[in-house]
Amino acid sequence: MTTQPSFVNPVLLQELSESFRLHNQIPSDLYTRFRIKRGLRNADGTGVLVGASRLGNVHGYILNEGEREPIEGRLTYRGYNVYDLIHGLEQEDRFGFEEVGYLLMCGALPTRRQLDEFQRSIGLERALPDNFTEDMIMRAPSRDIMNKLAGATLALYSYDPNPDETTVENIMRQGISLMAKFPVIISHAYQAKRRYFDGDSMFLHVPDPDRSTAENILHLVRPNGKYSDDEAKLLDRCLILHAEHGGGNNSSFTVRVTSSSGTDTYSAIAAAVSALKGPRHGGANLRVVRQFEEMKENISDWTDEGAVADYLCKILDGEAGDGSGLIYGMGHAIYTLSDPRAVALKKAARPLAESKGFSREMDLIELVEKLTPAIFAEKKGSDKPMCANVDMYSGLVYKMLGLPKSLYTPLFATARIVGWMAHRLEEVTTGGKIIRPAYKPLCKSVVYKNLDERG
Incomplete structure (x- = not known):
């Protein structure tokens, strides 16, 4: 399979990109000043309410006098x-x-x-x-x-x-x-x-x-x-x-x-x-798989809690993994104490893991799920509850099923x-209306110049 070569001049690409970067800086404080809800999320992380639905409900916490109270998902x-x-x-x-x-x-x-x-x-x-x-x-x-x-x-x-x-x-x-x-x-x-x-x-x-x-x-x-x-x-x-x-x-x-x-x-x-x-969405399961592959290569004893914990610390410090400082498969925007999808999948996966010889890998995943919340809290100084999400176990299930x-x-x-x-x-x-949120315009008026006057 051959791909089509690009005929765009690399020098032109560099010039265009530099121009974009120069004219598209948006200071982060502007989002606070104009109360812009980035990602359609409120300041407390909850989603901006934009509609109603009878289809499904994702329930991971309750609000008690304005404070999030964790519950089982x-x-x-x-x-x-x-x-x-x-x-x-x-x-x-x-x-x-x-x-x-x-x-x-x-x-x-x-x-x-x-x-x-x-x-x-x-x-x-x-x-x-x-x-x-x-x-x-x-x-x-x-x-x-x-x-x-x-x-x-x-x-x-x-x-x-x-x-x-x-x-x-x-x-x-x-x-x-x-x-x-x-x-x-x-x-x-x-x-x-x-x-x-x-x-x-x-x-x-x-x-x-x-x-x-x-x-x-x-x-x-x-x-x-x-x-x-x-x-x-x-x-x-x-x-x-x-x-x-x-x-x-x-x-x-x-x-x-x-x-x-x-x-x-x-x-x-x-x-x-x-x-x-x-x-950041469905492709996250592949990041979980890659992270565990790296862990298995670098931790000699997968049952050693100390060794696994040390490696998780390196991931959070950006010294291991992909450098992002994220432990993929852990944490969710809504679920706090548990993700019901991960709970159900773990229960269903255990018998197959034992019959197909994947018990050690499953044990490692469960150990990471057990250790991460405390390590994250200590490293980040956060008391936010953290649970495994569905991506933590879906990759292993697909692997056990021999799926690529x-x-x-x-x-x-x-x-x-x-x-x-x-x-x-x-x-x-x-719905009734076309969905059309607003963006704060930041451009100032500029006087038009003829082509030869632009330097």
Whole structure:
């Protein structure tokens, strides 16, 4: 795979960049002076209230006389505690991602008849359009699957007989189709990456309309297409835990913003995919994986609490890790005492870790989770509660399932598509106005000069 060379003069680039830096300085004190809420966050870290939603609730603290009071984290989908949803599925030994998708997009849990029809529709919609893989994925493979997923999502607009209509029925139809096709797109994009960037063989399996989303992912990605029921059920639980996380997270808010303009579904979802790719959002799971790989290389005894603690101190001091001073996988903007997604994933991952020989790695992750809060408090002089977030355990789960790192964030997108579609439906039907926040203008009036007078 060859890339297009750049013909932009490097000297010109340097000059343009220096000019930008010179004319775009914004002193940090201006944000305080003008009470600008950077990142749409209040001074106490809470989000600026910009809308209402019936979809999900991310609950990590309560306000007691203006002060944050930490509580165990709680995540609800349409009022249902995510723990209860997963427990119910485990009792009946069923796959549940499709059912959660129905709940989020439609508003209530389905009856058996409704679920059967919903799953049947998803199965029939899994196949990509004729020659789509060849024309839209293979002809321009990407080293990053998230970029290809965004591009392929936009390309699906051209194959939709009614792409622009924003009725509930039409958006629902498009949502079911995207929910069905995302696993196929990311698996085919991964195979193209293997062939053109990694020099490996490519295996293109046909999606099975009778299998669940989790089963299809493992079937499509693995060379032999085989998997165990336990593996598929664990992946199913990952998809459920990533399906929705409130309207304030970056990618869901992106769906809200773009949908408020009246744009089509494919444009709104492609924008959300692009937002999720960022390392401050969905791409954070890869940073956790890289950090633990480095720890395992530099700590001889992973069970030695002192050695692990010393290394965590080095990370916080910027002497280890990527130099950012951050321990990835720890801390969350809302959750304080616990992230329910991390709690549920840790519980589900432990049996597989023991059966697949990953117990030592799981023990190391749990040790980091145990030691970090106290070390962080001592180093930073902070009494802010800190818990492990979902990224702490999702990477290990994907590793145990034999899934490549390049698919970690695309799998997040494959789960979150149902939440995105639910937010799009809600914004289109209840939003009412285009989302348009304000920015403080800082430019002063300048007298125009003719070209030859500019020096």
